[in-house]
Amino acid sequence: MSLSSAGSVCCGEIKFSLSKSLNTKNDIMTNNQRSKSKTYGDTLIQQFRSLRDKDELCDFQVSADGRIFKVHKAMLAATSDYFRVMFSGTMAESKQDMIDLKGVSAEGLFHIIEFIYSGEIALTLLNLQEVVHTASHLQVMSALDLCSSYIKSLLTFENAKDFLSIANTYSLYEVLKHWHNLILSNFYDFAKTKLFVELDSSDLIDYISDDKLRTSSENKLFKILDIWFRSNPSSIASGVALRVLNHIRFGLMTELELSTVQESEVIKRCVGSIQNVLKGFKFHTDCRKGHPVIDESCIIRHSRPALILVHYGSSHQPFQITSYDPRTEQFYSLFSDLNGSRDCRINVIDNFTYICSIVDFGGGTLMSSTFRFDPRHLVGQDLPPMRKLRLDFALVADKECLYVFGGSNEQYAILDSVECFNVKTNTWSDLPPLPSAVHSLAAEVYGDKIYLSGGVSSHDRQATNTFISYSPGSRKYDSMRGMFYARRVHEMVAFKGKMYVFGGIPRRGVPLHGQIPIEYYDFETNQWNMLSSTLSGRSIGHYIVFENEILSLGHEHQNAKENEIWVYNPDCDSWKNYAKAPQRANLTSAICCQMQVNFDDEKVVKKVF
Numbered sequence: 347m348s349l350s351s352a353g354s355v356c357c358g359e360i361k362f363s364l365s366k367s368l369n370t371k372n373d374i375m376t377n378n379q380r381s382k383s384k385t386y387g388d389t390l391i392q393q394f395r396s397l398r399d400k401d402e403l404c405d406f407q408v409s410a411d412g413r414i415f416k417v418h419k420a421m422l423a424a425t426s427d428y429f430r431v432m433f434s435g436t437m438a439e440s441k442q443d444m445i446d447l448k449g450v451s452a453e454g455l456f457h458i459i460e461f462i463y464s465g466e467i468a469l470t471l472l473n474l475q476e477v478v479h480t481a482s483h484l485q486v487m488s489a490l491d492l493c494s495s496y497i498k499s500l501l502t503f504e505n506a507k508d509f510l511s512i513a514n515t516y517s518l519y520e521v522l523k524h525w526h527n528l529i530l531s532n533f534y535d536f537a538k539t540k541l542f543v544e545l546d547s548s549d550l551i552d553y554i555s556d557d558k559l560r561t562s563s564e565n566k567l568f569k570i571l572d573i574w575f576r577s578n579p580s581s582i583a584s585g586v587a588l589r590v591l592n593h594i595r596f597g598l599m600t601e602l603e604l605s606t607v608q609e610s611e612v613i614k615r616c617v618g619s620i621q622n623v624l625k626g627f628k629f630h631t632d633c634r635k636g637h638p639v640i641d642e643s644c645i646i647r648h649s650r651p652a653l654i655l656v657h658y659g660s661s662h663q664p665f666q667i668t669s670y671d672p673r674t675e676q677f678y679s680l681f682s683d684l685n686g687s688r689d690c691r692i693n694v695i696d697n698f699t700y701i702c703s704i705v706d707f708g709g710g711t712l713m714s715s716t717f718r719f720d721p722r723h724l725v726g727q728d729l730p731p732m733r734k735l736r737l738d739f740a741l742v743a744d745k746e747c748l749y750v751f752g753g754s755n756e757q758y759a760i761l762d763s764v765e766c767f768n769v770k771t772n773t774w775s776d777l778p779p780l781p782s783a784v785h786s787l788a789a790e791v792y793g794d795k796i797y798l799s800g801g802v803s804s805h806d807r808q809a810t811n812t813f814i815s816y817s818p819g820s821r822k823y824d825s826m827r828g829m830f831y832a833r834r835v836h837e838m839v840a841f842k843g844k845m846y847v848f849g850g851i852p853r854r855g856v857p858l859h860g861q862i863p864i865e866y867y868d869f870e871t872n873q874w875n876m877l878s879s880t881l882s883g884r885s886i887g888h889y890i891v892f893e894n895e896i897l898s899l900g901h902e903h904q905n906a907k908e909n910e911i912w913v914y915n916p917d918c919d920s921w922k923n924y925a926k927a928p929q930r931a932n933l934t935s936a937i938c939c940q941m942q943v944n945f946d947d948e949k950v951v952k953k954v955f
Contacts, residue, residue, distance in 0.1 A: 596626030597644025
């Protein structure tokens, strides 16, 4: 090797080393991350406490009732809004090294300073008032939070007066909120106390008008209020009783209960209250005729939406409507019928579940069915069926109407017809047909339009990737940018400004290795985007937006079983298990929606599934 060549090699080595060094430095800079000590905060407090115990670097003194405490200004300013304003402002105290606090006791000040230097308070019933007063005066909010937690842990109907006096005096809103929820959750027990009959009418109305009030029946609630009326006899003549009764939900009572209530002394003596009872009767009458007017008198008491599963039924299993209570992690049977259904499609209007389906009466006889379920009284009612018998159709609800799109008939002819059911008039009517005949399509409402995607076209009987919108106002269709994948037997969910498409079966011959991607349409960008894959050709599930999450019913995720419900998170494109259904919940077995259900209702709690 020549010297020159050796030199070039050496230079090459030097260049490589420098380049590698620079790359390493760049990697360190680009991969910079902040690390946080888990013990730093506790250690810092311990060190400040140690300094105070040793009387080191203390630069301020506070006193009360002649008792002096040496402290650090920085600690006071960091934990007390009172001292922070004092030290950072133009007040005379900001230039002093001591202050004598008026209006607080030495005992209270001692506990607050101990809290500032430890994060702990030794609370007892004897010192609680002084500690709360001092913490409030000095605006040490963290100490007030601890006091609130202490009060909440001890608060009962028996000892409430003293605790509530403190909470009201010092505006401990968390305590007052806890007290309110305690009454809502245990109203029957509360009604047995003296506090109940001493309630101000406005507070009583506040409780009984709350949707979260836990009661087993509205009739029982009415009887409990009779106790309050008897203890406050002037309320009837003054009109207060009528204002209270206006918040009883008479539409939730049965007709038999309404007949009994109508003859009660309170209703007879309270002028105008009979109108509330008659409104309850009218709800039942209107239900038999059609769709009733919904107001406060017939809204179900509930704390959160309920997940409803409609199980189609079969020759060996009944048609079932069940609901899941996340508090008890149990399903409750709400309704059962021996007639099994197929091709069920459901939607909710005014907390009534409308079910359009095909009922098999045996011997090959199929009939269209429209059925309405009322969770207020756990009853069902047959309504006029669709004008055409349809299989594999799409159903959505918008305002007071159900819309049925496409499908196929008994001879497997693909339909382009569209029908609308007005729940107010109880009638079906025809709408302009689809741009082309299609079955096994998906439909979803977003904004003021109905969106339709995919399905099997009548042209070649293959899955399509079409995406169109329908305006109920103008009754016009508009074609939009199509999906990436043609699919049928899929579902759409509108969620956070996007239209998600899940599952389905692609066109024959598409090499997806048994999977089909989730994709979503972004209304702002007018673009489709692809996410991860879901199972295809094995079991396709149903989807619903529930409590700001997307639930999957059926074997859609690769780890799910057919009797499981899973949650899909679009933000991180991930899945997790939610609950186990009481039966198989795949495409041909069940479908889901959300409604209001009172799981404390005596009619519901007896029916654990």
